[in-house]
Every structure is written in structure tokens, then in C-alpha cells.
Amino acid sequence: MSLDRTLPTIRQVLANVHFRVTLIAVGLAGITVLLTGIVAVRGYAQHNLELVAKSASYTVEAALVFGDTVAAAEGIAPLAANEDVAELTVHDANGRLMAGWRRNDQGPTRLIEHAVAAMLFSEPITAEVRHQGGVIGQIRLRADARGLVRFIGQGLAGMIICLLVTAALSYFLARRFQQKIVNPLRAIAETAHAVRARRAFGLRAPRAEIDEIDSLGQDFNALLEELETWQAHIRSEHESLAHRATHDALTGLANRASFEAQIARAAADATAAEGWFAILYLDFDRFKEINDTHGHAGGDAVLVEVAARIKRRLRPGDAAARLGGDEFAILLASCAGRSEAERAAAAIAITMADPVALPGGGTVDAGLSIGIAVFPENGRTVEALMHHADAAMYGQKQTGQAETVRNAPIPIRPIQNQPG
Template sequence: MTQPAPPVSPPPAPRQTLQSVLRRAHLRLAFVAVTMAAVSLIVVAVIALRAYSGNNLNLLARSLGYTVEAALVFGDRVAATQAIELIAKDEDVAEIVVTDSRGRPFAAWRSPAASEIARLERAVADLALPGPVTVRVLHDGIVVGYVEVRGQGHQFFGFLLGGVGGILGCVAVSVLGAYVSSKRVVRSIVAPLRALADVAHAVRRERAFDRRVEPAAIAELNQLGDDFNALLDEFEDWHNNLRNENASLEHKATHDALTGLPNRLQFEARLKRALGEAMVTEQRVAVLYLDCDRFKEINDCFGHDAGDAVLIAIAARLRTQLREVDLVARLGGDEFAVMLAPMRELASAARIAEDILSGMTLSITLADGRTVATMLSIGIALYPDHARDANGLLRAADAAMYRAKRARPGSWQFAEGVAGPA
């Protein structure tokens, strides 16, 4: 029975950047502040306009009452209608109704509302403006009729549209100003933090401990950068010390402490690598095994310090007599080894051995002024002539060196035999 596959967790949502959060908060704050201010101004203006409209309608109704007073007294409906029409066409009113003292219709005027805009204006006026204003028409102190006036709302509607447009315009200008201001704020806050993050990433990924954070204009961010730079200084010192210690340990592990030459471990590793390359390129590699003759006598007669001085002098002479691509190492005691790669001919290895022996003819001067004469015996083995691996080459060269030492100290010999198939 197959087990159901484990549920796959959804990938984490991308995190917002500090720049986007600050910019969005800045724009939101500016938008809310401008909108609240604009709405507050419009509300105050609407209240003021409502009171103004009520007073205006009341004054218009009183004026109409004076105008139709005579028509009501004499019952002249036509004159009343003409009078209210003459006044109403220049005023922002929707309807005028004149009634007699008993409330019966006497004259009326209504503004035509043919367009949709006019109907919308009247609907807005009914909601926002005060209701119809009614005044009494008096003649010698006696009520002869009533005048009722209802507002059109055209002016109010225009003001409302202008207010909304003003809000939108203010919001647009404020958003633009907030955007420009937010860019400056973001630049002054985010840029130093981004620079600090870049330096931190470079240190973590590339080990670039020499990077530093530039000074910032904001005091807190500048202090943060200074603290981070101080921390980087400590990390850089620690890293340099650790690198130096590792390099020193690596050098000690692969070099001879007395002569500074590579030791047996490094010599064998590089010899194996050179043999691998020679197998591909079909070239020769030569190994010279060197042993210091009469070294025990030097230690016994002159002391171990003199023996160490002799080994150091031999190492220095070997360095000067070989090419940069050749490798010379101290294998231990008074034994040295030289790797010649690539080596074209057997005669070239023999010539180099002769040069090394010639360089040892001069006596070595000790620190106390005494001189010591020494000689080297050398055995030579070549790949692939005498062996096909590092250990085989070293054994063959070592055996050749002992044959040279027994035959005549201070001479050299090639290894015997030919290597078998690999």
C-alpha cells in the first residue's frame, strides 16, 4: 500500500521592502490628511451655504409678497403670474406658489426641468437645502395671501461640483507632493540602510572584510554605520589573524622547519600530480635523491649547530642551481630530493646532477668562521624508464644514491632496470 505524498508547503510570500512600506505609509498619511481637511471645509461650506440659501429664499419670498400684494387685493391673477414670472426667471428658484388668504391657489410658476442635470439639481436641493419658505402677504395689517418659494439648487450643485473637483485637485497635488517628499525621506533613510545591507552581503558572501559603510546624514543611521564599521574592523583583524595562522600551519605542515624547503609530504603529493600530468602528455619526470656525505662526522666534530648550518647552506645552494619549475625538498636528516618535470632526455638529468655536485665543491663557512667541506651523493630515477609511480621512483633513486655512495662519495648514478608495464 503506497503512502500518500507529504503535503507541499506553499512558498513564502515575498516580503515587502522598507522603501515600499515607508512610501506607502507616507502617501496614505498625506491622502487621509488632505481628504479630511477638504471634507471638513466642504461640510462647513455646505452648512454656511444652507443658511445663506434659507435667508435668500426668505428675502425673495418677502419681495414677491410685496410684488403680488396689489394683485391679491384686486384679484388680478394674470398680474400676479406675470409679476412672479418676471422675478423668478432671474433667481435660483424651482417653484413659486401664491395662495389667497384661504389657502386657495392664486398664481404659480415652475421652472422647467427638461434636462437630467436639472432634475439632479432639484434632487440634490431637496436633500441638502432647507425646505420651501412661506411668508404671509399683508395689506393694512390683514393677511391677504401667502407666497411659497422652493429653491432650484443650481448654485448649490455648482458649488458641490466645484468642491468635489477641488478635493480631487488637492488630493492629486498632495499625492504628487507626498511622492516627491517620500522619495527624499526614503532616500535619506533607505539608502544608508541599503548600503549597510550591501556591505553585509559582500562580507558574508565574498568575505570582503575591507568594505565599509559610508557616513549617513541621519544621526542614528550614522551611529549604526559607525558601529557596524567598528564590528567589521574586529572581524577583519580576526579574519587576517585566522588566515595568517592557517597559512602558518599549512606552511609548517608542508615545509621543513630548518631549511624552509618543502617536506616529504608535499614532495610526494606534487610528484604524484606531476606523474599524472606526464602520463597524459607522455613526458618524462626525473627524481634526484641526494644524501650528504660525512654529515655524521660534521655533527660529531663541530656540533649539531654546525650540522644545521650545513643543511641550510646545502638547501640554499640547491635553490640557486635549479629552475623555478623544479622542486627541491628535504626528506629528513641529511637527505634531499629534487623533481625535474618535464625532462626530455636522460642526459639533461645527468647534467643537472653534475651541476649540483659542482656547486658543493666550495667549503661552507660556519658562524664562528670555521669552514666545512661536504659532498653529496646523488641517485637518479626517471618516469617511465625506471618506475611508473611516486613510491617506485623514490625507491629507485634511493637505491641508485646508495650505489653511488658505495662506488665513490660525491658522485651520481642512474637507477638500474626498466619499469614493467603499468
Template sequence: MTAPSDPAMPTLRTVLARVHMRLILFAVLMAGATLLITGVVVIRGYAERNLSLIAQTVAYTVEPALVFDDMQAARDGIATVAASESVRAVEVRDVRNRLLVEWRRPDSGVMAAIGRGGDLFAPSPALAAVRRGQDVVGHVRVFGDAGGLGRYILAGLLAALTCLALTVIATQMLARRLQRDVTEPLARIAEVAHAVRADRQFDRRVPASDILEVDQLGRDFNALLDELDDWHAGLLSENRMLEKQATRDALTGLGNRVMFEQVLPVAIARADAQGSAFAAVYIDVNRFKQVNDRHGHDAGDAMLIVIAARLRAVLRPGDQAFRLGGDEFALILAPDITREDVAILIRRLLAGMEQPIMLPSGESTVASLSVGSALYPDDSADARDLLRHADAAMYAAKTGRTGPHDRRNP
């Protein structure tokens, strides 16, 4: 017996959707990180070259101011050059490394904070010598900020988030298509397999799928179900045949002793439940052995077949006839029957036996029956005692001691 599925186990759709999500997120993150790092390296190199040019320009601009010791003119010149560039600070020192002029960007806000604190991303300070002819009169140091890199990083992050959002949407669309094309067909196959296993619904079939492999799986599964259906139908037919052989008399087609013993308890239970009565009737064929000895077994079989047919002819709906073996027969007469009804049925049965029976040899004979009956629960409420009562009544009829419920065809 298959163990029940663990409700905590993930479904195929969940597993595949999770794998797709992880793969796509990994790919997007790797691509985004690669582009971001590459862009930072390129922009940082560009910024360093730009700072070097700015440092040379500042050195050229402040050279007259240093010569004439006009620091305000130097400061104004620096502001003119550096204000429009990505410059955080400019320092001008003499040949003894004494600070002569310092300029810092007065900007505020997020980009300024990034520019002041982003030393990790900011380009290296650029140095340039201030020359008067061939003599060096000072040095200029220009510090760049990370404002440009910060804007680039923010733009990259925004683009990455946009890509992630699009990835989630694409993954959901892929998951829905995956569910429609793969998991739902597989779920239908599992549903049909469960119906066949649990409820023996061999007529169920798997519908076609739009995916070749899944459709082929469904076709093969349906072919297997066709074979199982044929096998099941054959098995049922064989079982019915075996059951018929086990509970039916092969010669007369009546129920046999096994079936009689199965039907009797059911009749008792039904009578008890409904508070009604039923009758058990025993029948014995008189002088059957003489017919067999004189005319052969074929004649005896023909005689039994005719007797069985005449038994069926007098039965009412719900009554049942049985051949218990040899020349012994039994009847179970349906509930709501009275003793008078039993007597009427027995008279009809005996009257039907008055017509001669043709034997295979061309001769004819008349069947003589000894009949005994017992009424449940009037004669007995016990199954064994009820049958003994009917058997005793039949024996009395056979020996000529007929009672009010016993009949014998003379």
C-alpha cells in the same frame, strides 16, 4: 547561510512612498470633506434664510392679485420675484389649502436637474402668510433648488482633485528625495555588506550621506569594516605562517615531507597533461651521524643549512627542493627534462659539495652525498613505484653499487 531575498518583497522606498501617499491622501480627503460639509451646511442655512425673505416678498406681491382674483397678475408678480433667485417652484394656496397659483422654473440642463432632484441638499421650503390687513387670505410656499449647492459641490470636487494631483506630484518628488537621501545610501550599505560577505572584499567602503543618522550609520559600518579588514589581514598572515610552518622545514627553509607529498601528484598530473617527463631525486648525507656525534647538533644543523643552500644554487627555474627529515633531501625537477639533464644537474650538485663547510667550532668538514634519481614515466608511471625506484638508486649509490643514473660523492 542567509536565505535569498524574496523578489516579491517590497523595497524600503516602495513602503515609505506608499505610507506617505496614504497619509497625504488621508489628510487631503479629510480636509476636503470637512470644508465641503461645512460649506454645505453654511450655504444651506443661508439659502433657507433667503427663501424665507423671498416667500415674504412673494406674499406681499401677490396680495392685491388675490384680493381682486387676478391670478395672471399673481403669476407675473411671482415670476418677477423668483426668476432671478435660486427658486425651483412657488405655490400660492388659499386658506382652505386649495392651489391658486403655481410657478415652476423652466430651466433645463445639469444645474436644473440637480435643482429638481437634489432634495437632500436643497433648503427646506419657506412658508409665508398672505394678509389683507389682519386677515390671512392665503399662503405662499417657496421651494428652493440645489443649483447653488451643486455648483459649490462641483467646485469643491474640482479643488479636491486638483489637490490630489498636486499631492501625487509632491509625493513623487518626496519619493525621489527619499530614494536619494535614504534608500540609496542604505542600498549602498547593503551592497557593500553583500560584497564583504560573499566576495570577502574587505577594502570596500560606504560613501558619505547627507543625512546625519544615515551618515553616522555609514561611518560606524566603515569602522567595523576597518576592524574586519585588519582581522582578515592578520588571519591571512597567520594562515600563511601556519601553512609555511606546516609545509616548510624550519631549519633549512626547504619544503618538508608534507609539501613534497603535495607537489608530487601535481607534477604527475602536469606531466600527464603535457605529455612530458619530470624527475624525482633522493639525496642522503653520508656520515652525518658522525659529524653530529663529534661536533654536536649545532654543527649538524650548520651542515644541513649549507647543504640546503647549495641545493638551491644548482636548481633550475621550476625545480623544487625538500628536506624529508634528518639528513634526507629530495628534488622534483621540472617537466621537459631528460635523463642527461638529470645527470648534469647531479654532477653540478656533487661538485658544489666539494668545498669544505665551516662548523661553529671553527673546524671544517666536507659533505658527502648519495644521490638516486628516477624519471617519470620512463622508470615508472606510478608515484609510489617511482619513489621506490629513486630510493633504491640512492641506496645503491650509498653502498657503492652506482648505476648509470646514480652518483655518490667519494
């Protein structure tokens, strides 16, 4: 089943996983540190504001005793201005406002500061103003979050910088880690693809630095070795079957079907090039007598020796075959004409004149008859050429003389002619 989209590579998957893990880890760590810092700074600010309120109560004590509102206002103003105070008020024992101070700063972060202050310091900070053991007033203070917002901003900036640095280092380390995983897996995948596409069973996956991947590669290599052995066995069996299908088992020469296919190819080549070739059809006149006298072992020995002598007489490009029984045939490629075919037949007859040794001792002489067919003079098809060569061979066998060429006898058999 085909996919509508391209699948991601292992490197891409690992890179995405590493980036997400790094982002989440650093983000969570940064947020945790930031929240912890906010809580700690909030506690510190709370304690500091309580000290400011306590200091303000000491500052305005005399002013409240004498009811001097101006002195009270002048006393709290510098104290509040130098601290993170949004508003500071002084009340007498009856709750009446005696003096007050409010920060009037404006800026783009003011709304954020108010929101943070309202969230972290929802209740005002109070401190009693005492004189001679009695409460004569109260300080009320509301916090300003300027410092806290600056801390949060600096913390976020630090977290982002840390995240970027960590991401860069993580990317570098992840790339090295990915190479140890991806490269050997890619090598295995490329080897498998080459084996599938080109049947290159001799390839092997390289060793890896990771145990599991190395084990996978070695198991894959072992499988390739088995496949290579199996392929070699199959090729050997195929070659053996192909040879047996196209060759005679006893003599090793081509069989009739293979020989006729060679003639067909030679005819096509000769037709295209307007060339010549010839076929020699060989038959032994005394083979039945040899079989009857010396048995099949003797007959087989004669056939094997005859095939060996024929092979020694072949030129480059020529072919020989055992057609069946004691019948052989020779394809003379690039033959210049009938005269050259007749000279080749005479040479083969001379080669066959020597006695043939038998397995049990002794020798026998075998009379040889040869018929000749020349392309295109005696035919252009396999059937026509084979029929003509066969008829010429039988004509010679019956007359005991060589095939005549233009009514002149050609001495093809130098040995004594005996009827078969």
C-alpha cells in the same frame, strides 16, 4: 523559509505610504472645505429665499386686498423665475390658494437637485402678507437646489484638480525624499550582498544625508573593517599552517609528503607529454660524526647551509625537499635524460665541497652521496622512483664511488670519500 511572493522594495512601500497619506489628507481637506461651503451656502440660500418670500409678500399685498389673482400671479412670476425657487404660492387669510408659480425645468441633474433640495430645505419658507397691521395672506416658498448643486459640482471639480496637482507635487517631493532614504540603504544592501557573495570585505558603504542611516552605514563599515582584519589574520594563519604542513621547519624546504606530491604531478605531466624528469637523492656521509662532535647546533647549522646551497642550484621548475635527518632530494623538472641528471648531480657535489662554517667557529667538511632515478627509465610511480634513487644513493655510499651509468663511473663527489 521561502516566500510565495516577492517582497516589496522600500521605495515601493514609501511611495504607497506617501500616495495614501496625500490622498487621505487632500481628500479630507477637500471634503471638509466642501461641507463647510455647503453649510455656508445653504445658510446664504436660506436667507436669500426668506428675502424673496418677504419681497413677494410686498408685491402681492395690493392684489390680495382687491382679490385680484391675476395681478398676484403676474407679480410673483418674475420674482420666482430669477431666484432659486422651485415653487411659490400665495394664500389668503383663510388659506385659500390665490396664485402660484412652479419651475418646470427638465434636465439630467433635475433629480439630483430635487434630492438635495429635499435634504437641505425640507420645510417650506413662509412669509406673512400684511395690510394696515393685519395679516391678509401668506407666501409659501419651496427652494430649488440648482445653485447649490452647481456649487457642489464646482467644489468637487476643484477638489479633484487640487488632489491631482497635490499628488503630482507630492510624488515629485516624495521621490526626492525617497532617494535620500532608499539610495543609501540600497548601497548598504548591495555592499552586504557583495561581501556575502564574493567575500569582498574591502568594500565600504557611502555616506548618507540622514543621520540615522549614516550611522548605520558607518557601523556597517566598522564591522567590515573588523571582518577584513579577521579575514587577513585567518588567511595568514592558514598560509602559515599550510607552509608548516608542507615544509621542513629547520631548512624551509618542502617535506617528504609535499615532495612526493610534486613527483606525482611531474609524473602525470611527463606521461601526458612523453617527457623526462629525474630525482636526486642526497645523503651526508659524516653527519652523525658532526652531530656527535659539535652537537645538534652544529648539525643544524650544516643542514641549513646545505639547504641554502641546494636552493641556489635549482632551476625554474625544479624542487627540493628535506626528507628527514640528513637526507635531501631534488626534483629536476624537464630533464632530457640521465646524462643531464648526472651533470646536475656533479654540479651539486661541487657546490657542497666547500667547508661549512659552524656557529661556535671553525668549519667542517661533509661527504655527499647522491643517487639518481630517471622517469620513466627507473619507474613510473613515486614509490618506484624514490626506491631506485634511495638504493642508488646507498650503493654509492657503500662503494665510495659515483653511481655507474652503463658501467662507467661518474665523478659525483669531488671531496674525499669517508664511510658514514
